[in-house]
Amino acid sequence: VDTIAPIVTISNPVSGATVKGNVSIKASATDNEAVKSMSIIIDGVTKATSSTGSITYTWNTRKVSAGAHTIQVNAVDASGNVGTKIIQVNK
Numbered sequence: 001v002d003t004i005a006p007i008v009t010i011s012n013p014v015s016g017a018t019v020k021g022n023v024s025i026k027a028s029a030t031d032n033e034a035v036k037s038m039s040i041i042i043d044g045v046t047k048a049t050s051s052t053g054s055i056t057y058t059w060n061t062r063k064v065s066a067g068a069h070t071i072q073v074n075a076v077d078a079s080g081n082v083g084t085k086i087i088q089v090n091k
Contacts, residue, residue, distance in 0.1 A: 006031040006053075006075035006083035008038075013071075015087035019061050028054040029075035029083060041072040066091050 006029040013019055025048075029035045035053035039046050043064075048057035055073065072086045 002033055002077065002079035002081065004032050004077075005081040006035050006077050008073050008075050008083045008085035010071065010073055010085050010087055013087070013089050015089070017089045019059075019069075019089045019091055021061060023059045023061055023089075025057045025059055025071060026055075027073040027085070029073075031075070031077045031081075031083075034078050036076050036078050038073065038075045041074065043069055061091050064091060 008027060008029045010027045012024055012026040025040055029038055038050045038055040040048040040055055040057045042059060048055060068088050068090055070086060070088055075083045
């Protein structure tokens, strides 16, 4: 029985970054078996999904308020284990 969750890495942007304009969010995940799906969630709203071990999304920050924002990436493996990475950025 697989109980190991995927390991998620957000390569862009970095935690604590100041963002403006269109921001390319890039993430990937690895697992001891296989990554079944990934999702990008910004401020609690799912913005993109993928059925592979990598995901990208272009975030238009012109439409969001100034201040802190949370980017969360979830990865689910074939056994249903969920790996999560959360960072905070500022506009």
